[in-house]
Amino acid sequence: MWTWFHKLGSPPHFYRIATRLTPWFGWAALLLIVAGVYGGLYVAPTDYQQLDGFRIIYVHVPSASLSLFIYVNMALAAAAGLIWRIKLAHAIAAACAPIGASFTFLALATGSIWAKPMWGTWWVWDARLTSELVLLFLYFGFMALRAAIDDENRADRASALLAIIGVINVPIIKYSVDWWNTLHQPATISKLGKPSMDSDMLIWLLIMLAGFMCYFVAVVLTRAKAEVLQRARDQKWVRQALEGK
Amino acid sequence: MDIPGLGTAFILQVRRDLQLAFRHVGQLANPLMFFIMVTTLFPLALNPMPRLLEAIAPGVLWVAALLASLLAAEGLFRQDVDDGTMEQLALSPQPLALMLLAKTVAHWLITGLPLVIMSPVVGYALFLPRDAVPTTMIALALATPILNLVGGSMAALTVGLRRGGGLLSLLILPIVMPVLIFGARATDMAMTGVDPAGALYLLAALLLLAVSLTPFAMAAAMRISLD
């Protein structure tokens, strides 16, 4: 995926390809999410332990996964921008941050809602929950740092460095459930071979995950397009691209 | 031309920063005062029941350590950048990463070391069980340099910016959180009689990681800030 980004390094090229790809991902996301919601809410069997309450898993787990996935992507894009001085990569990193923050927030919110019936409280200071909260702060920090620097060039480089440093937190969140025994559910899906989850439930979860993924790609492309346009606002191809529409 | 060696440069930098700190004898006492203040204010602000104090002692110690290094980070490079000496440092033939590491070491000697030394006293004031004191000291000695190094990297990143209120803390805290968790856990383990070696090893590993990586992050950040 990242070599792919690297290849279309030039903004006009990127703009054209992104314009062409966005609707595909957008529609795919819509279809998958609708299917996933339907499947998750009506088709999947009721959990023997948690009854219907467990169905929030179809939002919680994909958004939690994406919050991590997006951060890693953001850091990779930032690193590419810093090392090879590709402006487009910085634009993509910048585009990732608010989306990642939203998914993190969604994961926290759905987690809290789920936690109330399950653990009897909205919030506990457990390692995974706290580290997910910290991830939200990392996103905020990235955005705040960008906002605080006037000069675009410096904002790009400084925030890229921050994103790279923050990657340390990702494994901590991911493996917090294994390293500390906590209230939170340990890995159930990712146990390869024999997942400890019913396959009827799992399939819809995976569909939701794919849907969220497509949604992310569609949004990030749109946002990156806007960034690219804004950065190149006085160049010729921008006028052509906008008039061509 | 013969450039002085890395060791010489490192020592020069540490010595100059200490010299500057000793010029303001007041500044030297500040972090220490702060630390003492926080820990004495807690019993004041709370019900001074020994049992309660004992329960929160590790938390207070660790949060105080964190805040002390966090708040000092703000000023770690700012004055150097404002008065232009950082510019000259970036133009010296010595590697900037080394010089910034030296500055952080000096900073630790001024703010972190007194804290480590004072911790038994503070622990005593908060009725920390005596068995937990050595572990706490070791854990603090391992953790405070990490806090300073991470704080330094973030300070280098934000030094060109206006005083952003909490921006710096927003950047530092997420990254140092593991340090806090392991540190507090070490104290906790020692209090409950469990062997804290695991947590201490982890802290030591983190310290190694920080020492080997953050100087380069600091230097890169500083070059961006000076641009």
Place this chain on the structure above:
Amino acid sequence: MDIPGLGTAFILQVRRDLQLAFRHVGQLANPLMFFIMVTTLFPLALNPMPRLLEAIAPGVLWVAALLASLLAAEGLFRQDVDDGTMEQLALSPQPLALMLLAKTVAHWLITGLPLVIMSPVVGYALFLPRDAVPTTMIALALATPILNLVGGSMAALTVGLRRGGGLLSLLILPIVMPVLIFGARATDMAMTGVDPAGALYLLAALLLLAVSLTPFAMAAAMRISLD
């Protein structure tokens, strides 16, 4: 010549300082973030048992307030003195005491007010009983300006006496201590169902005293510092 009135000058100064702190609207969130982070650290460093958290909630709130105002005070005037704008302020036809008071007010708006506003949330996170929340807010609203004013006087002095830092925080502590004690007592009273009015009146009296005296102390100290 027609000099603008005191009110105009006061508002101008407050506005400029707010403008400096919040170039971008997003930065408004920074002080808030700071408090959220500090309060999340405590449960991390401690055993996150609700009962324990409840017991330390007032302490955390009060110590965070103290730290934020006293430690930020250290740098309250330093940058202005360093970049020469304080010189121009001292040469303006407006009374320096008023302008420094305005600077302190702006500082309170940036550091103190968010704390007051956030206290219910923080209280909730730390399981502070709901009845104690209003009292705590009022007490914080009365106490934080005092802390800022006292801190400001200290800052004006330390800007000049470049080597008095530690000594001064030692001097300031006895002055700030009563504020902390009364404030924490008010929270405590409300938690145990006693009427906290007495403690609050005392805080209000202290605030009046501070507002009427400290500006002149600040101005005098600043003129000495600029000499």
Place this chain on the structure above:
Amino acid sequence: MENTSREDSKAPLLEAHDLELWRGDRRLFEGISLAVHESELLHITGPNGCGKTSLLRVLCGLTLPETGKVIWKGRQVARSRADYHSEMCYVGHRESLKADLSAYENLGFDLGLRRDAGTEVIRSALEEVGLTRAADVPSRSLSAGQKRRVSIARCLASKARLWVLDEPYTNLDVAGREFVDEMMTRHLQNDGLVLLVAHQSHGVAGHTVRQMEMA
């Protein structure tokens, strides 16, 4: 101001008597007395470190001299600080700009404390010193000469009677230096007073220009 009698205009507006100042264990100067009348420029020169800036700061009321006093319009400055400062403008070695605010915002604040100046006054002063586009970037990113120009614009827009200029030519290009000369000339024509410290010779002529050499 228009109706001042001959006698009044002959009495100096700014006087200093027998000033003495110590720094560390060194006496920077002693027995300095001076008098500046309206439409008069006093050019103070002297080698580096002889105490010119220190003298100006004493005259402004920023530094307390060891002995002696400074008098403005017959009243001792230390006693009537607000009156004096409302008629005086000081341009020091430092630019006194908030690096994070633009030139326009900086002047808006500084002048707001002195007189009810509207937006146009500030804009036109900034334009006069040649800052139009640069007036709205954070002054951190202004060039050294541009910062100096902002200080000069502050002086221009302040409508102060007494200008105290400590090396105003610093970092200015040729056009900038000519502008400062021209601006001082105009100020003197409007009955203003100028205290100038500069190592270079200035280009003000045809007015009461006095020289004072410090050792």
Place this chain on the structure above:
Amino acid sequence: MENTSREDSKAPLLEAHDLELWRGDRRLFEGISLAVHESELLHITGPNGCGKTSLLRVLCGLTLPETGKVIWKGRQVARSRADYHSEMCYVGHRESLKADLSAYENLGFDLGLRRDAGTEVIRSALEEVGLTRAADVPSRSLSAGQKRRVSIARCLASKARLWVLDEPYTNLDVAGREFVDEMMTRHLQNDGLVLLVAHQSHGVAGHTVRQMEMA
């Protein structure tokens, strides 16, 4: 250095190719190329804010240009920073002094990073620029011109081949300005290179002096 052949001495020591720099949405300069040989002084002039300081910072390696590269002795500066910086000394608009340390202590540190210079080297450089008694007071209390002299002493004592001087004459008295001219002349005689930004004309003659005007 003594044995360099004719060919070598004809190749420029410092080259810059096609430099371009943006600040905000403004292009400060583009397509700037220059070459400086040994014993050559390049005098860069231009109005305030045209980008002279920015250009010097790019040439020093402090600022990354948008495009283009800077080459010292045939090697790209960005790749061999330490080598370049060990032969270069920069005097900027700011004095880069720690206010709490004396001039002597400041130079002791700055030079300690560059070469094994003894105490006497620093003392004699400070004496040469006219700071004897003032060398041991905290530099906070030095006068503006004295601070400038410390910067110049740093340059003198650094034994760098390339001097990058951004308005070295600032705040200096007449004797000080003459000293700077004389010092640059000597440096050129010793095969040194000087990049000079100054609004005034300098007093160096009889050497390869080139002028570059920025718009």
